[in-house]
Amino acid sequence: xxxxxxxxxxxxxxxxxxxxxxGLAGRDDTNAxxxxxxxxxxxxxLQRLTSRxxxxxxxxxxxxxxxxxxxxxKISQExxxxxxxxxxxxxxxxxxxxYGRAGWVAPLNDFIAADSGFDQDDIMDxxxxxLSVDGTVYGQPFYGESSFLMYRKDxxxxxxxxxxxxxxxxxxxxxxxxxxxxxxxxxxxxxxGMPGWGQVFAPLTTVVNTxxxxxxxxxxxxxxxxxxFKDAVNFYVTLLKEHGQAxxxxxxxxxxxxxxxxxxxxxxYDATSAAGSLEAEGSQYRGKFGYVAAPVKETQSSGWLxxxxxxxxxxxxxxxxxxxxxxxxxxxxxxxxVGQQVGWANVPAGKRASTYQIPEYLQVASAFAEPTxxxxxxxxxxxxxxxxxxxxxxxFVGIPEFPALGTRVSQDISAVIAxxxxxxxxxxxxxxxxxxxxxxxxx
Numbered sequence: 001x002x003x004x005x006x007x008x009x010x011x012x013x014x015x016x017x018x019x020x021x022x023g024l025a026g027r028d029d030t031n032a033x034x035x036x037x038x039x040x041x042x043x044x045x046l047q048r049l050t051s052r053x054x055x056x057x058x059x060x061x062x063x064x065x066x067x068x069x070x071x072x073x074k075i076s077q078e079x080x081x082x083x084x085x086x087x088x089x090x091x092x093x094x095x096x097x098x099y100g101r102a103g104w105v106a107p108l109n110d111f112i113a114a115d116s117g118f119d120q121d122d123i124m125d126x127x128x129x130x131l132s133v134d135g136t137v138y139g140q141p142f143y144g145e146s147s148f149l150m151y152r153k154d155x156x157x158x159x160x161x162x163x164x165x166x167x168x169x170x171x172x173x174x175x176x177x178x179x180x181x182x183x184x185x186x187x188x189x190x191x192x193g194m195p196g197w198g199q200v201f202a203p204l205t206t207v208v209n210t211x212x213x214x215x216x217x218x219x220x221x222x223x224x225x226x227x228x229f230k231d232a233v234n235f236y237v238t239l240l241k242e243h244g245q246a247x248x249x250x251x252x253x254x255x256x257x258x259x260x261x262x263x264x265x266x267x268x269y270d271a272t273s274a275a276g277s278l279e280a281e282g283s284q285y286r287g288k289f290g291y292v293a294a295p296v297k298e299t300q301s302s303g304w305l306x307x308x309x310x311x312x313x314x315x316x317x318x319x320x321x322x323x324x325x326x327x328x329x330x331x332x333x334x335x336x337x338v339g340q341q342v343g344w345a346n347v348p349a350g351k352r353a354s355t356y357q358i359p360e361y362l363q364v365a366s367a368f369a370e371p372t373x374x375x376x377x378x379x380x381x382x383x384x385x386x387x388x389x390x391x392x393x394x395x396f397v398g399i400p401e402f403p404a405l406g407t408r409v410s411q412d413i414s415a416v417i418a419x420x421x422x423x424x425x426x427x428x429x430x431x432x433x434x435x436x437x438x439x440x441x442x443x
Contacts, residue, residue, distance in 0.1 A: 024062050024085065027317045032060040033325045036075055037090035038308060039065045042143055042348045046329060049337055053328050059321050079104040082315035087322040091139060091311050093130035093381070094396055100138035105311040108137045111323040118327050122352045126305055126379045130392070140330040144307035144350030145273040146294070146375030147206060147395075151175070152266050153290035155182045169207065169235065169295040172267070176243035179266035188243035190265040191236065193417040194252035197406025200413055202304060202395045203269055205406075206294060208232040209385040210302040215397050215405075215434060218388040220441040222434035224409065225427040233423050237416055249418035261285070269295065271306070272375055275368035276345060291371040293378075298386055304395035305379035307351065335361075350376055390441065401437045408433050 025032030037043050043065065050061050064086070066074060075089045079099060091099065099105045112120045120128070123141065131139035149167060156163055161178060164171060176188030192200045208214070213228035223229055240248045245259055257274055259265040261283060268274070278289050294303035310326040312319055328334055332354055335347050344360045349372070355361060356373045365372075384394040391398040396406065412426035 024064070025060065025318075027084065030318055030321060031058055032062060033088060033318060033321050034062045034064070034086045035088045035090075035325065036064045036066075036071065036078065036086040037088075038068050038071045040068075040308065042308075042346070043090070045338055045342050045346055045348075046142075049334075049341060052337060053325065057324055057328075059324060061325060079313055082313065084313060084315035084317055086313055087316040087318050088310055088312055088325055090142065090308050093127075093139070093305065093307050093309065094393070094398060094402075096131050096139040096309060096311055097133050097392065097398055098400055099311065100133045100136065104314055105138045106314045106316070106319055108140065108312070108323070108326075111319075111327075112137060115323070115327050118331060119354075122332070122354050124351060124353060124376055126376055126381065127307055127351050130305055130307065130381045131309055139309035139311040140326050141307040141309045141351035142330055143273075143348035144305070144376060145271045146303035146305055146350075146372065146379050147203065147270060148272050148294050148303060148371050148375050149292050150260065150268045150270070150274065150278065151290050151292075152179075152182075152263075152285065152288060154285070154288040155179060155266055156290070163290060163292055166293045167295045169210070169297050172269070172295045173235075173239055173243075176239060176267060180243045182266055183263060185264060187245050187259075187265045189239065189267040189269070190245045190251065190256035190259045191240055191248065191269060192252050192256060193240060193244075193248035193414055194250055194255075195407065195410045195414045196252070197396065197403050197410060199252045200410050200417075201406045202271075204233070204236055204413065205395045206302045206304050206384075207236050209394065210295070210297045210299045211235070212298045212386045214385050214387060214389060215402075216390050216438060218390055220390050220438045222431055222438050224434045225424070225431040230423060230427055233413065233416070233427065237413075237423060240417055249414045272303075272350070272368065272372040275365075275372065279365070279367060280345065287367070289367065291368045293371065293375060299384075301375075301378040301380075302384075303375040303379050305376065305381055306395070399437070399441075401440075405433055405437050 024034045047063055054060055078086050127141045127144055151163055180188035192203050194200055208229050211228050211232035213232050214223050216222055245251055245265055256268050257277055260268045279286050296302045312322045316322055335355055338347050339360055345364045347361050349355045356369055362369055381392045381394055396402050409430035412421055412429055415421040416423055416426050
């Protein structure tokens with residue numbers, strides 16, 4: 001497992017130091033924390049506010065900030081070596097259970113028990129599950145998301161269309177047909193078609209789950225070309241071809257967001273975090289969007305689960321200081337600090353139940369706060385479909401080999417969307433690739 005995760009492609013890496021200054025603290029400096037993290041906007045806010053943490057604790061924080069692909073590669077290299085150079089890293093709920101089993105990240109149960117102010121019970125259950133292994137917690141969420149259906153409520157109201165709060169995929173297909181051409185040049189729905197395990201297969205795997213499919217059954221038998229998986233892919237591709245956006249095979253999150261913001265599509269199924277952009281000041285159709293649960297077929301819910309979270313390197317010489325940083329950055333008071341200093345729309349939500357009781361936050365997020373909370377609460381990473389799974393995960397399979405497998409199969413799915421390959425051919429090739437992965441676990 002460790003070898004599989006560590007075998008990342010070597011890339012040129014560059015970063016920037018954060019609040020702590022121009023370098024990293026040495027092993028003997030107990031009043032510092034070295035943090036390696038992704039360069040998302042929420043992390044930029046964190047850097048701006050870290051002086052408050054230093055004032056309160058006397059602990060200096062040194063940040064190394066990298067783009068997502070680069071930071072994943074560097075974290076893999078650093079944590080597999082266990083050199084202890086970085087104390088804390090931003091990891092997702094895909095990596096943390098794998099790193100926990102490999103012994104690369106430190107268990108947090110003792111820190112949680114000793115920190116009465118952190119309030120672990122306030123962390124949403126689905127988040128706790130996704131960052132734990134056999135009852136041991138290895139990560140704390142910084143912010144989280146699920147997925148839901150976004151739509152132009154002004155258009156459905158004008159047409160007298162009622163969008164169910166818990167729609168089925170068949171209902172979504174009907175809605176897409178009704179809304180296709182609602183305005184000149186508008187398409188009924190936007191869905192990701194871009195290759196990548198985190199692009200097209202983020203939404204598509206949730207469709208597979210609710211159609212009764214799975215990548216592997218409980219005994220590691222691949223199911224990529226089985227009927228339920230095939231039905232889900234056929235449905236997804238047909239929906240895109242009939243009512244989806246032009247150039248769907250190269251559309252990812254950003255392209256669909258742009259299509260929604262500019263009025264070129266009437267619906268979009270994707271991450272709950274997108275709502276913040278749709279409702280941002282200056283958004284052309286702000287206040288005209290509706291939000292409902294992720295569409296289903298054979299399951300009661302189907303939304304995915306994702307979080308950027310904090311974990312402590314097991315080889316860190318400063319675990320106590322590292323926990324103090326995590327407790328602050330993932331704590332209730334930090335959310336209030338962001339709201340007061342940056343803006344309530346910027347609060348790193350999606351991890352704590354108490355966030356959805358803050359009046360100031362609810363005022364700016366009234367349209368999507370409750371659907372987001374429900375989506376995250378209903379996400380079950382251990383039971384996302386109709387059958388038992390051999391590994392956790394909703395929009396991914398929680399094994400080190402999945403990024404390579406998912407990306408390989410996604411390239412053929414994108415070719416299907418582009419009309420260059422049949423679904424049967426793509427999934428037969430995917431089945432063969434999955435069999436190679438499964439053989440290691442079956443042995």
